[in-house]
Amino acid sequence: MAETAVLTLDHVSKHYDDVLAVNALSFEIIEGQCFGLLGPNGAGKTTTLEMIEGMTPPTSGEIRYRGGPVPANYQDRIGIQFQATALQDFLTPYDNLKLFSAFYDRPLPMQTLIDAFQLQEFLHRDTRRLSGGQRQRLLLALALVHDPEIVFLDEPTTGLDPRSRRDVWEVVRRLKAEGRTLVLTTHYMEEAEVLCDDLIILSHGSIIRHGSPKALLAEAGVDTLDELFLSLTGERLDAAEATA
Amino acid sequence: MMVARSVKRIWAVFKARNLEYLRDRASFGWNLIFPVLIVLALAVVFSGPPQGIFSITYLGTEEARPALLAFPGIETVETTDESRALDRLARQQTDMVITVTDGAVRYWVNGYSAAGALTEQLLKFSESRPLISGRTEGDGIRYIDWVIPGILGMNMMYSALWGVGYVVVRYRQAGYLKRLKATPLTKFEFLSAQVMSRVMVTLSASTIVFVGTNLLLEYKMVGSVWLLLLIALIGALSMITMGLAIASRTESKEFADGLLNALTFPMLLLSEVWFSLEGSPEWVQWIAMTLPLTHMLDAARAVMLDDAGLWEIAPHLGVLLIFCGVGMAISTRLFKW
Numbered sequence: 332m333a334e335t336a337v338l339t340l341d342h343v344s345k346h347y348d349d350v351l352a353v354n355a356l357s358f359e360i361i362e363g364q365c366f367g368l369l370g371p372n373g374a375g376k377t378t379t380l381e382m383i384e385g386m387t388p389p390t391s392g393e394i395r396y397r398g399g400p401v402p403a404n405y406q407d408r409i410g411i412q413f414q415a416t417a418l419q420d421f422l423t424p425y426d427n428l429k430l431f432s433a434f435y436d437r438p439l440p441m442q443t444l445i446d447a448f449q450l451q452e453f454l455h456r457d458t459r460r461l462s463g464g465q466r467q468r469l470l471l472a473l474a475l476v477h478d479p480e481i482v483f484l485d486e487p488t489t490g491l492d493p494r495s496r497r498d499v500w501e502v503v504r505r506l507k508a509e510g511r512t513l514v515l516t517t518h519y520m521e522e523a524e525v526l527c528d529d530l531i532i533l534s535h536g537s538i539i540r541h542g543s544p545k546a547l548l549a550e551a552g553v554d555t556l557d558e559l560f561l562s563l564t565g566e567r568l569d570a571a572e573a574t575a
Numbered sequence: 576m577m578v579a580r581s582v583k584r585i586w587a588v589f590k591a592r593n594l595e596y597l598r599d600r601a602s603f604g605w606n607l608i609f610p611v612l613i614v615l616a617l618a619v620v621f622s623g624p625p626q627g628i629f630s631i632t633y634l635g636t637e638e639a640r641p642a643l644l645a646f647p648g649i650e651t652v653e654t655t656d657e658s659r660a661l662d663r664l665a666r667q668q669t670d671m672v673i674t675v676t677d678g679a680v681r682y683w684v685n686g687y688s689a690a691g692a693l694t695e696q697l698l699k700f701s702e703s704r705p706l707i708s709g710r711t712e713g714d715g716i717r718y719i720d721w722v723i724p725g726i727l728g729m730n731m732m733y734s735a736l737w738g739v740g741y742v743v744v745r746y747r748q749a750g751y752l753k754r755l756k757a758t759p760l761t762k763f764e765f766l767s768a769q770v771m772s773r774v775m776v777t778l779s780a781s782t783i784v785f786v787g788t789n790l791l792l793e794y795k796m797v798g799s800v801w802l803l804l805l806i807a808l809i810g811a812l813s814m815i816t817m818g819l820a821i822a823s824r825t826e827s828k829e830f831a832d833g834l835l836n837a838l839t840f841p842m843l844l845l846s847e848v849w850f851s852l853e854g855s856p857e858w859v860q861w862i863a864m865t866l867p868l869t870h871m872l873d874a875a876r877a878v879m880l881d882d883a884g885l886w887e888i889a890p891h892l893g894v895l896l897i898f899c900g901v902g903m904a905i906s907t908r909l910f911k912w
């Protein structure tokens with residue numbers, strides 16, 4: 332089967348004043364795959380993701396969609412879950428689903444989303460009273476209301492308990508099985524190994540490794556991506572989380 | 576098709592914002608209860624017994640002062656502005672206007688005022704010169720009649736400015752606007768929905784407070800209700816768009832709070848919410864004229880107390896519409912998600 336690049340980055344950089352947050356990244360994201368951006372806090376994962384989403388313009392470099400310029404209705408084709416999203420106070424998951432569905436021409440049936448993300452139990456609860464995992468499922472559902480072809484997830488499991496984390500993994504696998512392209516960031520090695528077909532390891536805004544989890548491990552002769560990162564940089568990937 | 580899509584999105588955001596407001600019991604209740612509490616407190620404070628002093632306005636001349644002015648219990652106000660004095664008489668802010676010309680004492684009283692009738696008797700008893708009487712009619716204006724539009728207007732100002740200004744900045748700071756930016760919702764659609772929701776909320780809350788306090792206190796309202804509603808609508812819009820302009824880029828709630836306070840404080844002080852600026856220095860009155868609340872209250876008082884017509888308040892409405900236009904232009908141009 333021929334692999335189609337849905338998104339292509341060509342020497343994409345981002346400066347914030349004198350901070351070089353992302354340094355000349357070039358890679359392709361293949362249709363139907365799960366692409367991972369891996370790295371510790373501050374590596375540039377969110378910045379890179381938001382440039383691909385069209386939320387932030389790159390300082391230099393180019394992003395192409397299926398080989399051409401990013402189309403005007405790109406927002407309709409992508410679904411985004413940000414690292415931190417507030418919702419309106421006093422609204423329930425139900426209210427939010429209705430609101431976000433109204434933004435699009437052909438939203439998925441609400442019941443489909445409620446079932447897919449198991450929202451029934453807390454459908455009419457103020458979103459401020461949801462647990463971390465419930466909230467994450469709602470945000471995933473909101474990212475999916477318009478049945479997008481590409482889904483971006485920024486640290487979808489950070490701060491979740493192991494069970495909720497596995498629930499999110501399940502969802503990611505299902506979205507991939509439905510043929511969607513996924514782009515996710517994480518600083519959990521295990522997560523990247525389990526979910527991603529292809530990944531880049533970022534450190535200080537630059538790519539330090541690129542490949543499938545298996546290939547990267549085999550190449551370095553180590554057992555886990557954790558060890559790989561340690562051997563590359565002398566830092567531990569989740570070191571930042573311990574202090575966060 | 577484009578328009579239908581836009582309307583659908585505006586409607587959805589409008590409904591969501593209304594829900595958020597209605598379910599926020601604390602601030603919702605406060606918006607309704609706060610002005611009623613102020614009105615009731617004022618009613619209690621100002622319903623005490625009359626002070627037992629007659630007020631006479633004296634239009635001074637070269638001739639000997641009427642002896643009445645020296646009586647105990649008589650408070651004299653001297654002025655040369657006859658028409659202003661007669662206006663005050665019509666509103667029962669003074670009990671008699673008096674002057675002396677060509678050896679005769681000329682006086683006016685308000686036919687509706689008992690205090691006027693009493694001072695008239697005192698005058699007849701104390702004056703040896705010939706008397707010429709004039710008569711004015713007009714219900715008195717109590718402080719409560721005068722201050723009610725001020726309180727309602729002040730409440731609208733807070734609801735309008737904070738209800739959009741502060742809320743939009745809170746959305747931005749929390750990252751909600753960023754989430755909306757990632758949808759096909761446009762800035763214009765988002766801003767329109769915020770304005771519509773706040774106009775509706777502000778107008779209905781004010782209407783409820785207006786009707787409720789009027790049932791309790793029966794304050795003066797002689798003009799057209801529709802005209803008053805029009806003033807409220809345009810006044811609310813002018814302040815809502817001002818709130819949006821402030822919120823267009825501001826990133827921190829604390830800073831927005833400061834800006835909003837800097838904007839409301841002069842209005843609270845200079846827009847004649849609590850007291851009239853009559854007699855204050857001209858520059859103060861000039862500053863007051865640059866504030867939307869001043870125009871809204873002037874127009875509302877003209878309608879409620881003097882039955883002013885549309886053409887009489889048109890200049891005020893015009894100024895308010897300019898505020899709307901400027902506010903909307905700034906917010907649509909500067910707004911960032």
Ligand SMILES: Nc1ncnc2c1ncn2[C@@H]1O[C@H](COP(=O)(O)OP(=O)(O)O)[C@@H](O)[C@H]1O
Nearest residue numbers: 347350352370371372373374375376377378379
């Ligand atoms: N809006 C911004 N202004 C200035 N610096 C920023 C901004 N956003 C991110 N950065 C900086 O860019 C670098 C990368 O940040 P980010 O992409 O958020 O990393 P990650 O998501 O991997 O934790 C960090 O040094 C961060 O401080």
Ligand SMILES: [Mg+2]
Nearest residue numbers: 376377378414
């Ligand atoms: Mg991040």
